[in-house]
Amino acid sequence: MNSLSEIADIIKANHSFGVTYHVSPDGDACGSVMALVQGLRKLGKEAYIISRDLTPDNLGFLPLSMEIAGHNTKPKNNSDILIALDCGNEERLSCDISDFTGMIINVDHHITNDMYGRFNYVDSSSSATSEIIYSLLNELDIELDTSIAKCLYTGILTDTGSFRHSNTTSSTHRVVSNLLNYNINHTKIHSALFDNKPFSKLKLIGRVLDDCKLLFNGKLILLYVTKQMLNELNIDNMDTGDLVSYGLQVENTEVSVLLKETDCGVKVSLRSKNEFDVRNIAEKFGGGGHIKASGITFNDCTLSEVKDKILNEFAKELD
Template sequence: MTLHEIANKILPMNKIGITFHVSPDGDAAGSVLSLYQALKKIGKEAYMISKDTISYNLSFLPFSNELNGECVSPKEDSDCVIILDCGNKERISADLEGFKGTIINIDHHLSNDLYGDLNFIDVTASATAEIVYSLINLLNAEMDSDIAKCLYTALVTDTGSFRHSNATPTTHNIASELLKFDINHSDIHSNIFDNKPFEKLKLIGYVLGNTELIYEGKLAVMEITKDTVSRLNIVLDDSSDIISQGLQIRGVEGAVLFREVEDGVKVSLRSKKYLNVNKVASVFGGGGHIRASGITMKNISLNEAKNLVLNQIKEEI
């Protein structure tokens, strides 16, 4: 199904819920917030569904206060729920059990399970926000500075400030169009990246101090235990800025971060040029992109998770 066909399906609908993946990052939040505003502009009864709240560094985004974790399931008589930037049904930040309306799945992840009644997946897009930008235009919704700010934030976060290999000419063209709406790109960058609590920096320092290089220095291995998080008295809602530090090491091709959680271990994987971390993640039911993927491993110890994942990486690196 084309994006134009998706837009034509949305236009006759009125009551529309929008959601994203659990622990929403900048692309998920920016995409949902921008589409929410656009649908309102064309007269739709749009609302956002989220089990999660927005992280502190994204709270500057317009209407982010409405993502407060209070609306967790579709409202009565909703025509559809649009799910953005979520690769599989288990990671949707909404309770959709019993929902009888249409589920529209819009994403850019290679590992997307095509769980929607209507699916549009563009793996060439650097961020789901690229797709949402096109969708907003197809819906003939008027762009403004608030929508542009949300979309630009999404592009910045998923491309690592446009330095990752997923940033394409299309990405830069869209960014250029968004900047015409008088948004302050410097302030956006500062809010996202220069806005860490002191405890987070202490955690980064601790993790880096205990990072190991293996496989002839090609892989940086990092870990965060529950005890470390408790001792530093920090609420860790995002660890992407921590694992990115591992990729900055000279000679490293990949980085893996093991994070101990209540019911198991969360694993983040990143690479530079040739290591396909999506292939590694898929072995354990995870997924994402070729250069950035994640895994959730239930009922397993930190050491067990490390042994399994590192052995799999060894076969690929």
Template structure:
């Protein structure tokens, strides 16, 4: 952490980026850090080739994020990459030969330590927690705008403090953020209870597709391309699927241009990161992802997954 704060203090102009398809943790951490750094007189800005998803546009300063502003400006002294496990997934376009240091701040176990400085805290429930501590060590005084961003980061990555990654310090940090006076019930409603009816109807259709395997311990939803284009974010349908009483593991398969994407979730007993690694994927013990490159046969992908999980679940 000292190396990180030292580099930040030495830099006047700082670019911030995150993983592609940014979620609440990526966006909340980036915006919170940007606002915090500005408070100590830094020129801080976000580089991204991704648009901000609609549900996160309530966050302050999202209008500054433009998907055509993905490269660092001239005279930028350092780039901070947040919540991103590997160099291929970075949303901003960084030429490492031109910018030094690249500071990698993350909480994924699978982080490949691609930065010049790497601060990877796998105990943190969200990158937002790390950003909170970083801003504290830079003596940034929290305000409601920063708190809104970091609170969003934490609740999206912990499923509102439900996931096992939540710790006592997660709650302590959330408490400090609430002390700034943020309307936290509104943040929860804005993120989790703010769906157009057509989306809920789409979830209904996808739930019709759930299939159970391995003594009902594995649930699979395989989504075709037609539904794929309607659904911009899988996380909610996956958490609905995880509510099925008998299952230990939920898998969500989706056809994409370069293959089949699989998201895995585990309730308790199965380490789905280990399962994902068998297929070249990665992530956390309770949530992981796989891309089966150049595979376009969903049935075949399902069978391969069932085969591997059979050893775990039966």
């Protein structure tokens, strides 16, 4: 691995940069890329965003969101440097590198990173790639401004779940303390990120919570999203994975399970509040993830079949 000052030296010595992130970019991917691109331009470099994706709706408030249109999918020239942010491996890049022979700089905070760059800086102790970019901009002697601070704040806010997750450190808050000196309206950023549900999503949350079940002496909450609910609310295509987290808001629960009926079967999301290892359950059905957040896809099964299978496994550990 390289040091951040080595990464800074390579950047100083070159002129043109394509900057990309992982597919389906989130707040940290967009925030870190936009902050770096703005910083590079302040240094007089040519810098452009490479993205197969459009800006997600809730990130449209970010300053360079108009530059993400899904058109720039490749580095412009093989002499350019490709900087990949927040992306653990080549396969997930939102960038076509099939005929790229130039140099890749890989900067990330994920613990699993393939080190696919010619230069690599991966710091899993950072809460977000945006926290690393804050340090990189310092290393490059680039003065921050409101627009850059807004991007970095958004990235950190997204990946720390509003400073809640265990990746939030003393250093994270120190960085944010500095960002708030650049006159950003952090309340509006929270609102843009978190208060932008379609009304139908609020109704769906209502329906799902109204129907949820408390099982195993209160240790497990079971939530359903059925095709009928989606039809009745005219919901065609919506991310509903976050609904599972409502189950964890209940006192004394350990696990929340969301079953979602899809056209091909059932998608299961599992979340754990504390020590319970839901990945262990997911892996028994060919799923995977993390200890506290895992998922499984069942093809050609009904909701009721999947419910029985899953609950049987949980019964062994919770009953």
